[in-house]
Every structure is written in structure tokens, then in C-alpha cells.
Amino acid sequence: MSRVRLLVVDDEKDLLDLLVKRLTRKGYEVHFAETAEDALVLLKQQFFDIAIYDIRLPKMDGISLLKETKKMEPETEILMLTGHGTIETAIEAMKFGAFDYLTKPYNLSELELTIKKAEENKKLKVKNESMKKIIKQHNEFHIIGESPIFKEVLALTRRIADSDVPVLIEGESGTGKELFAKALHYWSCRAEEPFVAVNSGALPEQLLESELFGHVKGAFTGANQDKKGLVEAADGGTLFLDELGEMPLALQVKLLRFLELGEFRRVGDVRERRVKVRVVAATNRNMEKAVEEGHFREDLFYRLNVVRLSIPPLRNRKEDIPLLIHHFIKNGKSPEKLISDEALLELQNYEFPGNVRELHHLIERGQLLSAGKQIEVEDLLLPNRSRANGQIKQDLLCSLEELEIEHIESVLNNMNWNKTKAAEVLGISVRNLYRKIDQYNLIEE
The missing domain is CATH 1.10.10.60 (Homeodomain-like)
Structure with a gap:
């Protein structure tokens, strides 16, 4: 776990040196400045968990620095120090977001205790925000389906959710692979930790490596500062690797090392870093074939394929189509509209090459184009349909x-x-x- 990062700002150099040495010995990562202007430069460069400001500073005072800090980093807890303590000054500091207020001369043990309280307050805030986010995500989280084949996959998902083993989710585009990855996360003990998704096919190899593992300043052109990768962002939670089959071979080697040892290096760095994440991968490709053809490493495939979830295509769970339609209409832009019996029948007979995602888009289109209270067949603009003499025809005799x-x-x-x-x-x-x-x-x- 990274050390708590402190920023101390005081124009009394001897006191500043004393504070920096004392707090560094206590295990904090301490940065310092003698003016508010220098402090603002540091604040633009990095995040600080806790800041300690003297109220009396040259040019810009501590109260003004407090206001600017809260604009830039609302999450930073700020302690104010002054040798001119008045109730009015204290009230003003607290009104603008200071956590606490100490009057000089103060006892260093008292300051350390106040810093500890600020740490605990910050942790509590983070936990509360995390819980709010989880509750919101649970309220918005829906996996819809009552067909036997779908319920079987859902039951397996619940059984393996709390495990730490990697999971490979396979299925055609649009079947809801990311939704099942989120289910594995939110139904587990990791629910309060981050869920971080990476699209392995969206970026060139070097950018994907930097996105995944991070980089250090100067690692390549444009790397102007250190950057934490998504692997670190997911520490304690779940890392979701989407489009796994698109991952470049060179990066597969580094991913394999990470899976086996939990260690990685940022691009351009020599230092090994360690995190603990649960890895869930998804693909719409035939991975066994990709291994045979040399497009994917066999050892990495078997390392990820500890448990496999196969999401059925929509054409194999057609009894779920009415449930999905109801959900999409209810949560769409025209929830008052219904779907006609004819349109429902056409959708149940349609093969859905784009699966649930395509059904969602069709319902959105139908809500937009329908003029009356019902979504009719012609509002859906289904592929492979044509109008002839007022009749709608559909050719289902194709692969x-x-x-x-x-x-x-x-x-x-x-x-x-x-x-x-x-x-x-x-x-x-x-x-x-x-x-x-x-x-x-x-x-x-």
C-alpha cells in the first residue's frame, strides 16, 4: 500500500524543516513549500492526501491557498496552522473546507494525532463514496433471462464469483460478456474495490502496454510524467480484459508473468511492482483455433482458462426476448410505448447476429421512429426485410x-x-x- 502523501507549507524555515523531518520519520511521504505559489505548482504536479498550511504566508495567505486547493483537489484534507488564532479565523477556515485548526505554538504529538484523525476521516469518506457507488451500481445492475441455458450460466457465475481464479468468458459480440464480468465482481467480496476494464483491441501495442502497466516519465515521447496503469488502478478488485484475442503476442508474455507472479514493470521502469487483482478475460474468437494458428500463446490461454463461462447467443434463448424487450422499452426514451404483437413475433423469429446489443438498438430505433402508441414492424427496420406491394417479406433461409x-x-x-x-x-x-x-x-x- 502506498504511503500517505503530505504537503507542508510554512514560511518559517526552521519550523518547516522540523516538521518535514519528524513526519518523514513517522513514515509519511512529505513534500514542502515556503510560499503558496510554490505549493500550487506542486499541487498541479501530483495529488496529496493531506495538506498542512500556515495561515500567515507572504503574498497569498493560507486561507486563499485553502480555497484554491479545494478547487483543484476536493478530496485533500487540509489542516490550518496559525500563531494568531481567533475564532473568526477558525470559522473562516472551517467554512472553506479545512478539516481542523491548530494554534501555534502547538505540540508536535497533537499535530500527529490530528493528522491521524484526518487520515481516518479521508478513509471513511472513500469508503462511504465506494458504498454509494456500489449501491448505485447494484440498483442499475440487471442480468435478464429465464431460459434454462441462460440460468445455468448465471448459476455458475454466482458459484465462482468469490473465487480468485481467472475466468475466461466466451461468446459472440453483443451477448453481454462485460455484464457477466461485472456480475463476477459485484457478487464477490471484491465489490467495494475497483472494477477496471481494458479493451485489448482498441489501442496499438505500445499504448496498450502503457495503458495496462503504466509508464515512468521519459519512457517515450510524450511521457511527461509518471502514469499509473490500469493494473494498479484495479488493485484489490477485478481487471477485465475485453477482446482478449486481439492482444499482441509481445504483450501476452508480460501478461503471463503478471498472472503467475502478480508482478509487473511500468514501461521504462526497472522496478518491480506488485498488486493483487482478479483477472477476468473475454473474447468472441475461437481461442483454441487462435492457439493452433500461433496468434495466441498456449501457456497464457491455459493460465486464463481456469474457469470458462460460455454466454449463449440470443437465438438460443429466444424465450428471453420478451423480457429483454420489456426492459429496454421501460428504460428507453419512450417508456410509455408498447410493442405490437406482429413486431414481437417478427423479433422472436429473427436470428439476431448482433445478439442482445442488436435487440437493444432495434428497440431504441423503434421507439424513435414509431408515430403511434405501439412499435410496429416497420419501425424496427429489420435487416433482410423489403417492402413489395405493401407486403413485408423476410428471407430466413440463409446461414x-x-x-x-x-x-x-x-x-x-x-x-x-x-x-x-x-x-x-x-x-x-x-x-x-x-x-x-x-x-x-x-x-x-
């Missing part, structure tokens, strides 16, 4: 691959072949979209 080709091509055309936007709509990485364009020989008209 899933053909459905996927037509769906991807339709989205690309609607996005004017903007691949970034198309990938966002499809719910896949841009790299994955390029691969599918090559695979299916799709060409812009």
Missing part, C-alpha cells in the same frame, strides 16, 4: 455467416464506411472489423 455479412455491410453503408463508427455500432474493435472486412471481401460501393 449465420450470410446474416453477419449482410449486417456488417449494412452498418458500414449506414456509417458511410466510417470504420470507427461502424465498429462502435457493431460492438467490436476496429481491428476486428478490418479482419472481418478482409475475411468477407467487403468492398465500399
